[in-house]
Amino acid sequence: MPDVPKPPAGAAIYFDGKSSQRRAVTLHLGDRLEIRDGETMLAAWAYADIRRADGPSGMLRLSSLSAPPLARLEIRDAAFAADMVARCASLDENTPGRRGVVAIVGWSLAATISIVAVVLFGVPLAADRLAPLVPDAFERRLGEVADSQVRTLFDAKVCGNAAGEKAFVKLTTAIREAAGMDTTVQSSVLSSAVPNAFALPGGRVYMFNGLLAKAENADEIAGVLAHELGHHKNRDNMRGLIRDGGTSFLVGLLFGDITGSSALIFASRSLVTSSHSREAEQDADGFSIDIMHKLGRPTKPMGELLVRVTGKEGKGLSIISSHPLSEDRLARMTRENRPATKPPLLTPEEWRSLKSICDSGGKI
Amino acid sequence: MNEMSWTPPGPPSLPSPPPMPVAFSGSRGEFFHLVKRGAGLEFVTLGFYRFWLTTDIRRHLWTHTQIDGDGAEYTGRGKELLIGFLVALAILVPIYLGYFLVGLEAERVKAFASIPLIAFFYLFGQFAIFRARRYRLTRTVWRGVRFWMSGSGWIYALKASLWGLLVMVTLGLAMPWRTAALERYKMRHSYYGDLQGSFEGTGWEFFKRGWWLWLLAPVVFVVWPLAPFIYGAFKAVEWRWWLSGIRFGGVRLESGLPRSRLIGLYWKVIGWMAVLGLIFSAYLGLAATLAASVSGEEFGEFFKSQEFSKSILLLALAGAGYLMFALAINIVLRVYLVRDLWVRVLESINIHGIEAADNVSARGELANALGEGFADGLDVAGF
Numbered sequence: 234m235p236d237v238p239k240p241p242a243g244a245a246i247y248f249d250g251k252s253s254q255r256r257a258v259t260l261h262l263g264d265r266l267e268i269r270d271g272e273t274m275l276a277a278w279a280y281a282d283i284r285r286a287d288g289p290s291g292m293l294r295l296s297s298l299s300a301p302p303l304a305r306l307e308i309r310d311a312a313f314a315a316d317m318v319a320r321c322a323s324l325d326e327n328t329p330g331r332r333g334v335v336a337i338v339g340w341s342l343a344a345t346i347s348i349v350a351v352v353l354f355g356v357p358l359a360a361d362r363l364a365p366l367v368p369d370a371f372e373r374r375l376g377e378v379a380d381s382q383v384r385t386l387f388d389a390k391v392c393g394n395a396a397g398e399k400a401f402v403k404l405t406t407a408i409r410e411a412a413g414m415d416t417t418v419q420s421s422v423l424s425s426a427v428p429n430a431f432a433l434p435g436g437r438v439y440m441f442n443g444l445l446a447k448a449e450n451a452d453e454i455a456g457v458l459a460h461e462l463g464h465h466k467n468r469d470n471m472r473g474l475i476r477d478g479g480t481s482f483l484v485g486l487l488f489g490d491i492t493g494s495s496a497l498i499f500a501s502r503s504l505v506t507s508s509h510s511r512e513a514e515q516d517a518d519g520f521s522i523d524i525m526h527k528l529g530r531p532t533k534p535m536g537e538l539l540v541r542v543t544g545k546e547g548k549g550l551s552i553i554s555s556h557p558l559s560e561d562r563l564a565r566m567t568r569e570n571r572p573a574t575k576p577p578l579l580t581p582e583e584w585r586s587l588k589s590i591c592d593s594g595g596k597i
Numbered sequence: 598m599n600e601m602s603w604t605p606p607g608p609p610s611l612p613s614p615p616p617m618p619v620a621f622s623g624s625r626g627e628f629f630h631l632v633k634r635g636a637g638l639e640f641v642t643l644g645f646y647r648f649w650l651t652t653d654i655r656r657h658l659w660t661h662t663q664i665d666g667d668g669a670e671y672t673g674r675g676k677e678l679l680i681g682f683l684v685a686l687a688i689l690v691p692i693y694l695g696y697f698l699v700g701l702e703a704e705r706v707k708a709f710a711s712i713p714l715i716a717f718f719y720l721f722g723q724f725a726i727f728r729a730r731r732y733r734l735t736r737t738v739w740r741g742v743r744f745w746m747s748g749s750g751w752i753y754a755l756k757a758s759l760w761g762l763l764v765m766v767t768l769g770l771a772m773p774w775r776t777a778a779l780e781r782y783k784m785r786h787s788y789y790g791d792l793q794g795s796f797e798g799t800g801w802e803f804f805k806r807g808w809w810l811w812l813l814a815p816v817v818f819v820v821w822p823l824a825p826f827i828y829g830a831f832k833a834v835e836w837r838w839w840l841s842g843i844r845f846g847g848v849r850l851e852s853g854l855p856r857s858r859l860i861g862l863y864w865k866v867i868g869w870m871a872v873l874g875l876i877f878s879a880y881l882g883l884a885a886t887l888a889a890s891v892s893g894e895e896f897g898e899f900f901k902s903q904e905f906s907k908s909i910l911l912l913a914l915a916g917a918g919y920l921m922f923a924l925a926i927n928i929v930l931r932v933y934l935v936r937d938l939w940v941r942v943l944e945s946i947n948i949h950g951i952e953a954a955d956n957v958s959a960r961g962e963l964a965n966a967l968g969e970g971f972a973d974g975l976d977v978a979g980f
Binding site: 255292337340482 | 622623638656660661668690740957958
């Protein structure tokens with residue numbers, strides 16, 4: 234050995250990554266880091282290859298790119314550890330640190346933005362394109378499932394005493410034919426006091442007796458039925474299903490882990506989807522107006538019925554309400570109103586029968 | 598320590614060295630800072646940070662756990678969990694879609710037609726538990742040698758499901774035998790280097806220690822404040838039984854965890870939840886007052902008219918508040934039921950025959966994080 238000053242040395246524990254044997258070694262800081270057990274050299278690590286591994290506080294734990302992946306050096310002496318840190322330039326290259334966190338936050342924000350964009354633009358577009366591709370048979374099957382659920386939910390029976398049924402069939406047939414739809418479209422009155430009507434997938438339209446009770450003439454009811462047929466024609470149910478499913482899936486992805494975030498998912502989903510269903514309602518209103526024009530009957534009565542049912546809604550922001558404001562709908566139907574050019578859809582006698590369709594004596 | 602009262606005495610002829618306790622060197626403040634910062638980042642990233650937070654928590658717990666003077670190391674990374682989650686998603690999404698379609702058909706036939714589908718997801722969840730454990734184990738390193746696992750996730754899932762059926766039929770009475778059988782399978786396929794694991798706990802032993810808790814369980818439905826006591830005692834019994842059954846070659850674990858050791862933790866969590874719930878309600882009240890005053894209506898009127906359900910301000914405030922509330926609860930859960938529980942359980946451990954692990958050859962391959970992804974996607978957890 235040439236007579237030069239001895240390089241600094243320190244004690245460490247060495248695991249070679251091939252066995253669990255614990256070796257007390259001395260480290261010699263030469264051109265490379267030399268790991269020695271007495272006189273035998275166990276390994277030599279280039280400083281540029283040395284990386285920090287997770288270790289408990291008060292201990293510097295090192296690995297090397299050129300050694301077996303799990304080979305570890307453990308240095309407990311603080312001063313010597315500091316010396317090592319100074320020598321290894323790329324020590325913290327693999328350690329998860331501040332830069333990594335910034336990248337994670339950045340990518341998360343990008344992912345969030347892209348998910349929000351897909352929810353706002355992609356999902357509705359997909360729903361519009363996919364809904365017409367869904368086979369009718371499938372949609373009817375969905376309707377059957379929903380049908381039994383609706384009946385249990387509202388605990389409702391189908392009304393139909395002979396005279397009322399006759400009037401109802403006359404009314405619905407007139408509307409159906411004006412809309413150019415076949416007999417797969419079925420309508421019924423349900424005995425429930427809720428003033429509402431809705432269309433199920435597959436073309437089954439339900440009107441609750443509560444709405445009939447609030448109606449003052451056949452044109453009001455005809456407008457509502459035509460509106461529901463409009464939903465069927467536009468396949469709004471299918472679109473809504475695809476949209477809601479897709480949106481809740483994506484929003485759920487976003488909030489993932491945060492415990493019990495379903496309330497949050499529900500809230501943000503209803504914000505997003507309601508604006509689309511308002512569009513669907515407006516389209517259905519348009520459809521209803523067209524049908525009433527074809528039938529030669531006024532459109533204003535339906536708007537009046539709506540306002541009668543909901544009351545004035547005027548105040549506040551309605552961004553999350555799924556239907557447009559009743560006043561706005563009345564205004565539109567008044568604007569589109571034309572005087573009657575054809576006789577009423579039902580005679581006064583038939584209208585009275587329809588109003589009492591759920592009265593006793595009816596069969597199920 | 599009272600471990601002598603129930604440990605089967607070892608062969609008396611061998612002069613064995615004294616048992617080795619396990620030490621934990623991590624500071625509570627450091628861990629609290631870690632989960633607090635993690636919760637903040639979860640808030641900012643809307644939950645995406647969970648993969649890295651989980652990794653950081655494990656890194657902290659693993660590195661500060663010292664066995665025979667040497668700290669363990671967790672080599673998993675957040676990115677692996679993210680990839681596992683994405684792959685799991687790619688597999689789960691078509692399955693969910695298929696589930697929806699099949700469910701639709703089943704609904705038409707009515708009756709219990711959808712039960713096999715639930716069973717399928719149960720099976721999948723058990724598979725996820727096994728594979729997630731394999732991932733965690735292969736990322737666990739001690740003395741430069743990793744733990745690893747063989748065995749099949751699907752065989753495990755089948756075993757777990759069949760045993761689960763038996764547990765259901767026996768109203769939970771068969772649970773100890775199920776746990777023992779599954780633990781035997783998992784431990785038989787676990788290795789430290791070339792040291793094969795095994796599990797020596799028996800269902801009967803578990804049953805003997807826990808049957809009175811099983812009897813008390815129905816009482817909880819009447820006297821709910823008993824629940825933390827019974828659950829805490831059950832968890833302590835389970836931990837002690839499980840740890841005392843673990844073997845790796847000649848290395849034998851033993852735990853003397855007292856039944857009452859974990860009950861306090863559950864009460865602390867309940868206390869914090871009550872406090873946080875109170876703060877959240879007060880915040881909601883404040884937000885509602887603010888929203889009502891902005892809308893310019895009487896407070897009572899504001900709620901009577903259903904106006905409040907349409908106020909964007911109130912919705913945004915409530916949403917943000919709810920998110921904070923959920924994250925605060927996560928911090929509480931992680932400090933008490935992850936960190937403190939970990940420390941209390943570790944303190945109870947004694948290791949016999951550690952010298953058998955002095956010269957173990959490295960073996961085993963890394964497993965991917967798919968199981969963790971499934972567990973995340975299906976919301977299941979387990980060892």
